Structure formats: C-alpha cells, structure tokens
Amino acid sequence: MERAVVPETEITEYRTRRVGEAALWGAGVFTKELGVNDPLAHLEQYLERGEAAIDSIDEDLITDCAERMVKPKFINRVDFDRIGDDFVSRENKFSMRAMTRTTEYKFASVADMRLYERARIESKEVDRLNEWFDDAKINDVYIVTSMPMTESETYTIVRIHQKTGVSQLNEHVLTLHNSNVDIFNQLHAQLGAAVPNSSNEFELLDNMYSYRPEDGDFEGFIGKYAKAYDSILAKKNPGREFNLGLEKSEKIERADDIDMIRAQAPLRQVYLDSLRALGDSRGYVTEQIVDIDQKFGFAMGFKQSDTISAVAARGLLDNSLQYIVATLNRAPQTTLDKLASGIDVVGSVSYYGGQASAEGMRYEGACPSGSGDAATNEAAALGHGHRKNIDPAQCGTCPNCQKEYFVPDEIYQKKTVHCQNCKAAIGFGGRGPDYNAIREYYHSKTSQVGAFEIIGADLRRIELESDIQNTLQKHAMAGNEFERKKLEKQLTTQQQELQAVRQIA
Numbered sequence: 001m002e003r004a005v006v007p008e009t010e011i012t013e014y015r016t017r018r019v020g021e022a023a024l025w026g027a028g029v030f031t032k033e034l035g036v037n038d039p040l041a042h043l044e045q046y047l048e049r050g051e052a053a054i055d056s057i058d059e060d061l062i063t064d065c066a067e068r069m070v071k072p073k074f075i076n077r078v079d080f081d082r083i084g085d086d087f088v089s090r091e092n093k094f095s096m097r098a099m100t101r102t103t104e105y106k107f108a109s110v111a112d113m114r115l116y117e118r119a120r121i122e123s124k125e126v127d128r129l130n131e132w133f134d135d136a137k138i139n140d141v142y143i144v145t146s147m148p149m150t151e152s153e154t155y156t157i158v159r160i161h162q163k164t165g166v167s168q169l170n171e172h173v174l175t176l177h178n179s180n181v182d183i184f185n186q187l188h189a190q191l192g193a194a195v196p197n198s199s200n201e202f203e204l205l206d207n208m209y210s211y212r213p214e215d216g217d218f219e220g221f222i223g224k225y226a227k228a229y230d231s232i233l234a235k236k237n238p239g240r241e242f243n244l245g246l247e248k249s250e251k252i253e254r255a256d257d258i259d260m261i262r263a264q265a266p267l268r269q270v271y272l273d274s275l276r277a278l279g280d281s282r283g284y285v286t287e288q289i290v291d292i293d294q295k296f297g298f299a300m301g302f303k304q305s306d307t308i309s310a311v312a313a314r315g316l317l318d319n320s321l322q323y324i325v326a327t328l329n330r331a332p333q334t335t336l337d338k339l340a341s342g343i344d345v346v347g348s349v350s351y352y353g354g355q356a357s358a359e360g361m362r363y364e365g366a367c368p369s370g371s372g373d374a375a376t377n378e379a380a381a382l383g384h385g386h387r388k389n390i391d392p393a394q395c396g397t398c399p400n401c402q403k404e405y406f407v408p409d410e411i412y413q414k415k416t417v418h419c420q421n422c423k424a425a426i427g428f429g430g431r432g433p434d435y436n437a438i439r440e441y442y443h444s445k446t447s448q449v450g451a452f453e454i455i456g457a458d459l460r461r462i463e464l465e466s467d468i469q470n471t472l473q474k475h476a477m478a479g480n481e482f483e484r485k486k487l488e489k490q491l492t493t494q495q496q497e498l499q500a501v502r503q504i505a
Helices: 010-025 040-066 096-108 115-120 125-135 183-189 201-206 220-238 258-261 265-279 287-297 310-330 332-338 347-357 372-383 409-413 436-444 451-475 481-504
Strands: 075-083 088-089 143-144 155-163 168-177 210-213 392-399 406-408 416-418 425-429
Touching: 040 258, 040 265, 040 310, 088 096, 088 125, 088 451, 096 115, 096 125, 115 143, 115 201, 115 451, 125 143, 125 155, 143 201, 155 220, 168 220, 183 201, 183 220, 265 287, 265 310, 265 332, 265 347, 287 310, 287 347, 310 347, 451 481
Parallel strands: none
Antiparallel strands: 075 088, 075 168, 143 155, 143 210, 155 168, 392 406, 416 425
16 A cells, blocks of 8 residues: 655645544544444534534434433334345434444443343344344334333333334334333233243343234334333322323423424534534634533633544533533423523523533433543543554555554554554555554653553553453353352453553553
C-alpha cells in the first residue's frame, strides 16, 4: 500500500477534518463498544450522513427517552427486513444480530454475572428467530420475555415479533411492571402457549416461544396479552386495577409515553442541537458549543478552540439527554404542555436537569446506553496513551476489519500501523508488522510510560480480555456453587488487573 501524492493544501484540510473527527470518534476505538442508544453512535451517524441522519436519530431519541421514564409505559413498534440470516431495521438500518453481539461484548467485562448471562441468552435470539421465521405464517408471533436483573431496572421488556411478510418482521416492545416469573407462567397457561414453566428469570428468557393468535389474526393480540397480564395481577391484588402492570392512576392513564415524547419536539431539539454543534465543529470547541454548555448549566468548562475529546463529546450529549429526561420526569403536565409549544425550553431544561444533577440522579433505560460515569471512565482509559489524538495523523483502511485507522506519519513510513478498531498490528508493502518500529516510535514520544511498557501492557490487555471471556463461559457452565464462587473470585482479580493495564496501554 503506497502513499498517494496529494497537494499540501488538501493534506492540511484533510488532516484538520480527520483529526477533528478522530477526536470525536475516539479514533475508531468505540465502534464495537457502542450500544444502540449510545450518544456517540448518534454522533457517528451524523458525521457519516449529516442532516440525512437526523430523522432516524430523532426516532431513536424518542424511544430512548421513553425507556428512561421512572415508570415507563409504552408499546413501541420497530419494522425489520430480513436480510440473509439477519434482521435489519427499516428506519435506521441497525442490525439485530450486531446489536445483540455488541451487548454481549459490552457485558463480558462487567462484574455483574447476571447482566452478562442475560446478554448471552439474548444473543441466541436472532438465530432462533431465523429458525422460526421460515415455517411461520403471516401474523404468527415469536415472544421473548426479559425481566429486570438489577435494582435500577424496574420493569420487564416483552418483545413480540410478528411476521408480516415473506421477508418482513415487526417487533412490538411492551413494558410490563410488577412482574415475577410465576405471573408469566400463569400468563402462558391462560394464553394456551406451548412453553414450559420457568423457575427463574434466565429460564424465562431462554424459553422464547412461538404463538399463533386465534384464526391467525394479530389485530388486538397485544391488547389481549396485556389485559391477560393485568388480570393476573388484579387477582393477586383484590380491589386494585392495573394497566401494563402499573396500578391505575390519573398520571398513569395519560397517553402512552412514546406518544407524549413524540409531541415534545422542542425539548428533543436540545439534544439534536448539541449533536449538530459537535458534528459541525471539526473537533474543536466552537462558540455554539460554549453557549450550549453555559445556557443549560452543564458546567463542562469548554474553552473556545480547544480540541474536543471523545469523552467530552459523549459528556455533552449525555448531559443534554439527561436534562431532557429529567424534565420529562419532573415537570408537571402544565409545564410539559408549554414545552410542547416551544415555551421556556431553556429555562425548564436547565432547572429540572440541574435539580436532578445536584441530587446525583441519573435516568437510565433497560438497554445499555454506554453513557454515564462508568462508560466515560472506560472511554478515558481506552483513549489513554498511544491510540488516539496523535498529530500528525495518517488514515487508511485496515485489511483485517476494514475500519479506518489513524496513525502517525513516522509509523506509516516504517510500513507498520496499529489499527484503532480491532487493535491488530498490521504490516503492508509486502512486510509483516514491524514491532521494533512501534517500540522505537513510542519510546521517543512517551515520557511517563516507556515504550516497552506500553507494548507489553497492550499484549497483556489482549490476554486478559480473552481470559475474562473464558472465565465467564466457565462460570455459565459451572455445576456447583463452590465452583462458581471460585470463578467469580478469579474474575474479580482479572478485571482489576485489566483496569490497571488499560491505564498504561
């Protein structure tokens, strides 16, 4: 692979643009770690497609906000096209298979075994859908029940997949509250579904099942499903009525959360304006970014013309999102009515968002967003050292994963690159990777950490990530409590070492 001859003026413009985008993207580090609702995923879409991506991002935002309500209540539909052995959303083209794999990958290095086990089971969903889809009739459904696994998760997500055509699938997502495994066992019996009883949340999730509505008529099925669930709760609680598992009240009986949030276009504009400001910034703090930070009171301390790191970009978008959701959860209906008309958006968002921030209150949904302190710290660790924000930068395409990489000129000239996406050391020009060239370069550029320490830490990081995956798999198959406890202790040690190694690498 030889360097193309490009006029110096074009090189300067190209580098300025790519270095800016590298700062916002984290030089490609985040690509395989982003959840579907991660703010940096939206930023990547905007950087790639510009205004053409906004409608799709706004649809994601509506659903994401609905999931972050304190007591979410909605039935949401996403349309998919079957492409090969995958299902791809018609609206924003995200892959169901890639999404479930990404979630499993994210939780493979998280200490909470329950979250990883849920992600591992959910990763089977696409293969099972494919097997069911071929023989299913139009309007047949395939149902997956995912109960909460942590204290911060307060409701069950039920995914009802409906076959609507030869290669079309609609996914209907329901939120159900006050659930337990026994209620779903009773619900299945009441519906006459051919599914075995489950003894815990994991069995319930793994017992995904197909169902054919009466006379193959899907119309009204979801309502029937929800009413059957509510009727079981009502029997357990005489004299009380429920709607999607929530006890009926005036507040709950308002419109579906998604419909309510869809009407709040001026409020959502806060997030979209932040996204546009970052995407159009070329990676440097602009007057518009400073204004957004100051008028809403995010207190991020941006200074005009400073470089924007991936951590800062995620922080601005995350603050915008959190302040919007805080307003949706805290503002009275009279204020929400005014906001829907575009009245006092800045004042309301800064007040209710600032109130939540001062209390340390975050609003999270059922799907991992990758936002918040934990992800920000992870981003900082991944961005530390030699993988990003190196100037000058050279771009190319990794022959291993096909992702663009950014590397220093000195390394490029020595015919060696270190891909920012898949972390592979790559040689070209008929040569293999030249590790001596990498060591020499970083030894001359690094003052606090030696080059050999960086390379050694990077290799150890790769080993540890593999070891953690193996430990998690062994834990999932462990036959007794003693073995599980031993593996959990081993996992904790590995994760602590990985965290320390990441700080170096």
